[in-house]
Amino acid sequence: MKYLTILGSTGSIGRQTLEVIAQFPEEFKVIGLGAGKNIGLLKKQIMQFKPKVVCVLDRERAEALKGALPSTLPLQILYSPEGYSEIAVHPEVTLVVSAMVGISGLRPTLAALKAGKTVALANKETLVAGGAIVKEAIQRKNQLLPVDSEHSAIFQLLLGQNRNHLKNIILTASGGPFxxxxxxxxxxxTPEQAVKHPRWSMGAKISVDSATLMNKGLEVIEAMWLFELSLDKIRILIHPQSVVHSLIEFVDGVIFAHLSQPDMRLPITFALQYPERTVLPVKPLNLCEQPLSFYPPDLNRFPCLRLALEAAKIGGSAPVVLNAANEVAVEAFLAREIGFMAIPNLLEKILRLHQPVTNMDIETIFELDTWARKQAREWIKNSV
Ligand SMILES: NC(=O)c1ccc[n+]([C@@H]2O[C@H](COP(=O)([O-])OP(=O)(O)OC[C@H]3O[C@@H](n4cnc5c(N)ncnc54)[C@H](OP(=O)(O)O)[C@@H]3O)[C@@H](O)[C@H]2O)c1
Structure with missing residues (x-):
């Protein structure tokens, strides 16, 4: 039996994780659920999965949740950023699914790793902003398991391989709608067009990141940390069908590919059940259904990817400020405050303003995050 906390239980990954868990009640027990603002859905999840502790964004929502639940229910309700770390390190928990969006996931993920919990990581911003300190917190092999489909694919492809034989990895990208x-x-x-992903149904932020290809840039940085690879060992291919989730190339030129339906329940289940595999109710992949095609990414058309690769090359604090500026830019785009192509303009501006530093502790990371958000908001204010 694995005992779980799910951070971001009301989001796209969180909901799909609970869907998987509901299929295997003899294997998983939910101890903690962390949501943001969606109290209505959290209430339904509490009634179905009977966690011992939950955390929401603020006191107001914690009180609203308390009022909506039967008073006899044995449940601890927490709120605030510290609350998410508390549910992640609960003594009964063995596995934490990190699926909050943005840098908000960094502290609880770090706390979980330090407390020795296994972490199934969807929240890529955690590694983008805090890669070095997250790696330092890992206490054993495979304590951090990737949920992102490309990284799960690479993780699976590398199992049992001699790393000396690896030439590079190739992350595939659907290319998004544009x-x-x-x-x-x-x-x-428009925001409506940007969040309408052709292959995946995801949260709004990652959908916009997929449309700008920033998502692929963040994934390159995530892969550098997860697989201990330098930037020159990571290539990107646009693959609109999203059937090949990633590839690894060996020194002799042989390439292994990971293929499956584009269904996040597959990498989620792999991380939850690792090292086991099980039968899943997913439509079998029919390779005769469609031709598979691959294209090089166009960095001129998608400047966010160019900027993310630049930040990856600079390293240190550059990915922190790029990530923070991107979170603000995407929020502003979704709120119709700025246009789609203003996103890379804003990111370029903040990246140029920034003086990179290395050896960041968690406080420095959050100071830089705050600085970049402030700069980004000022840029938006002056540009409208
Ligand atoms: N969706 C995918 O297919 C996919 C694939 C690969 C990787 N990922 C990564 O997984 C993470 C989650 O993505 P998603 O698509 O599931 O996002 P999502 O649907 O937007 O869900 C985000 C979750 O985080 C919660 N949340 C938001 N802001 C928060 C805050 N400040 N404090 C605490 N909780 C907060 C939300 O709560 P409320 O909704 O209750 O406010 C929700 O539960 C992202 O890092 C994304 O890049 C997602």
Missing amino acids: WNADPSCLASI
């Missing part, structure tokens, strides 16, 4: 759109259309893209 990978082959006329560049003149990009400036007028």
